[in-house]
Amino acid sequence: MIKITSETLPLFQEFLVRHDLDAWLLYDFHELNPFAHHFLPLDEGVFTRRWFYLLPAEGMPKALVHRIEESYFLGLTGEILVYSGWRELEEALAGLLTGRKRVAMEYSPGCALPYVSKVDAGTLELVRLSGVEVVSSGDIIQYFHSRWTLEGYTSHKATVPLMHQIRERAFETIAGAVRDGRNISEYTIQQQIAAEFNNAGLITDDDPIVAVDSHAALPHYTPTKSNHAPIKEGNLVLIDMWAKKADNPEATYVDITWTGYVGDSVPEKIARIFDLVKQARETAVSFIAKRLASGEPVTGMEVDQTCRRVIEQAGYGAYFTHRTGHSIDTEVHGAGVNIDALEVRDNRRLIPGAGFSIEPGIYLPGEFGIRSEIDAYISESSIEVTTAPSQEKVLALLK
Numbered sequence: 001m002i003k004i005t006s007e008t009l010p011l012f013q014e015f016l017v018r019h020d021l022d023a024w025l026l027y028d029f030h031e032l033n034p035f036a037h038h039f040l041p042l043d044e045g046v047f048t049r050r051w052f053y054l055l056p057a058e059g060m061p062k063a064l065v066h067r068i069e070e071s072y073f074l075g076l077t078g079e080i081l082v083y084s085g086w087r088e089l090e091e092a093l094a095g096l097l098t099g100r101k102r103v104a105m106e107y108s109p110g111c112a113l114p115y116v117s118k119v120d121a122g123t124l125e126l127v128r129l130s131g132v133e134v135v136s137s138g139d140i141i142q143y144f145h146s147r148w149t150l151e152g153y154t155s156h157k158a159t160v161p162l163m164h165q166i167r168e169r170a171f172e173t174i175a176g177a178v179r180d181g182r183n184i185s186e187y188t189i190q191q192q193i194a195a196e197f198n199n200a201g202l203i204t205d206d207d208p209i210v211a212v213d214s215h216a217a218l219p220h221y222t223p224t225k226s227n228h229a230p231i232k233e234g235n236l237v238l239i240d241m242w243a244k245k246a247d248n249p250e251a252t253y254v255d256i257t258w259t260g261y262v263g264d265s266v267p268e269k270i271a272r273i274f275d276l277v278k279q280a281r282e283t284a285v286s287f288i289a290k291r292l293a294s295g296e297p298v299t300g301m302e303v304d305q306t307c308r309r310v311i312e313q314a315g316y317g318a319y320f321t322h323r324t325g326h327s328i329d330t331e332v333h334g335a336g337v338n339i340d341a342l343e344v345r346d347n348r349r350l351i352p353g354a355g356f357s358i359e360p361g362i363y364l365p366g367e368f369g370i371r372s373e374i375d376a377y378i379s380e381s382s383i384e385v386t387t388a389p390s391q392e393k394v395l396a397l398l399k
Contacts, residue, residue: 001330002144003041004055006077015143016057022100024140025127026053033106033118035141035335045072050089050123053078054096064092090126097130104137112345113138115327115335138348146329146336147353148252148377155251156355156375159202159244160387163254166196170210170239171260174231175397178262184231186210186223193241202243205332209240209257216259217369219322219361233398235262236270236368242332253332255357256387257373260395273316273362273370274394280310280360281372281390284324284339288350288376288383295381300325300337300346300356307360308342316362325357328375354378355386370394 002008016024028036029050040053049066053076061078070082081096083089097103105127106118116138124134148156170189177184190210197204207222212229215221216238223229231237242255261270284307291298304324311320325339326332337348339356350356359373375387 001038001146004039004053004061004077005041009055009061009077012055012140012144013057015140016055016104019139021057021102021104021135022132023054023056023097024104024137025097026055027051027105027119027123029120029123032120035106035116035118035137035145038145041075043072043075045069047072052093052096056100062096064089064096093126094130097127097132100130100132103127103132103134104140105134106137106141107134108136108138113348114344115333115338116141142327142336142348142351142354146327146334146355147351148329148355149250151248151250152252152330153377155245155248156254156377156386159251159254162200162202163241163243163256163387164389166193166200167239167241167256167258169196171237171258171395171397174237174260174262178231178233179398185228186212186215186231187225187228189231189237189239190223190228193239197243201246203246204241204243208242209238211238211240211369212236213368214366216371217363217365217367219363219369219371231262233262236260236370236394237262237397238369238371240371240373244330244332250330252330252355253328254387255328255332255359255373255375257359257371258391258395259370259372260397262397264396264398266394266396270368270370270394273364273368274372276311276314276316277360277362277370277372278392280307281358281374283307283310284358284360285374285376285383285385288378292350292378292381292383297349299349300339301341303339303350303358304341304346307339307358311360311362319362319364320360321363322361325359328355328357350378352378352380 026036051065053063055061064081067082108117240257244253245251287306307324323340327334327336338346340346361371363369
């Protein structure tokens with residue numbers, strides 16, 4: 001992520017000019033807009049009043065802040081304007097916007113991208129009274145916030161083998177316990193993975209998913225100490241795990257999902273559903289690769305539609321109930337482009353430096369669910385599956 005400073009200001013302004021934007025208007029109240037705080041090097045404080053920061057395509061930025069909180073903003077690049085009352089605020093804001101035509105804010109028309117829609121409707125109305133057109137800052141956020149740095153990429157790649165080792169040991173523990181007749185459960189394996197994250201110097205925002213049979217048909221099921229199922233012979237087990245390096249603020253997450261069957265051979269229906277999910281996964285990767293190689297732009301919506309079509313044509317469209325993938329950056333669910341035409345309409349382009357998951361799934365209520373998740377990274381003209389090896393078939397754990 002790049003913060004707005006005197007050194008980086010030309011980078012932001014060049015982006016605004018290139019995208020025909022007169023300014024980017026950051027706004028916050030009570031820290032409801034995390035991006036306003038991500039991008040500005042603000043001093044620590046209790047932010048209780050409305051404030052704006054106008055970054056113009058030309059000239060120096062200006063902050064408009066309440067008098068009692070002016071000290072929090074003294075380190076910012078540009079001029080600081082202060083107000084006390086609402087009339088003073090509205091007059092000063094109108095002055096800031098005079099002569100501007102297109103201004104970006106954390107807003108999305110129709111809330112098509114709720115991930116970046118952080119400005120309330122009333123504030124948008126107030127800004128529009130000045131005669132400006134407000135457009136989404138989603139592309140700005142993706143470019144300056146969610147692209148992987150070299151350090152982030154290196155950290156991600158270093159984390160991948162650790163994640164696969166932890167995943168392999170989880171399935172080995174299941175197989176060993178079942179062979180020996182020892183009790184094992186979803187929760188036991190979840191806690192083993194969490195402990196191994198800690199031992200490997202990894203952190204996560206939540207415990208991993210370990211789901212058996214019908215629980216695997218619930219995409220965001222997670223076991224708890226008081227609510228979990230045993231793992232026995234004949235069970236399908238889905239493991240979804242995500243983590244990043246704990247000692248690096250630029251570390252990007254690794255997020256993978258694998259499935260195993262507690263038996264010496266995988267039932268035909270489970271194998272068939274997995275093959276369909278894998279085909280959808282690989283179709284998405286191939287589609288992106290072809291577009292990038294030809295120099296054509298590709299959006300998150302287009303990839304989702306292409307992936308989803310494989311499952312729909314096989315008659316399982318109603319059982320693929322979530323987006324194909326999500327942005328990955330220093331957060332497991334990042335602020336960049338999502339592979340999504342189902343839950344939202346993410347028409348942002350996949351740009352060099354973008355990272356995301358590709359994770360189609362088929363979930364059969366009361367039976368089982370299959371999801372196969374990989375991570376991908378976009379370079380100048382190609383896609384890299386960063387989490388290789390990818391799963392090619394359901395693991396027969398007792399084979």
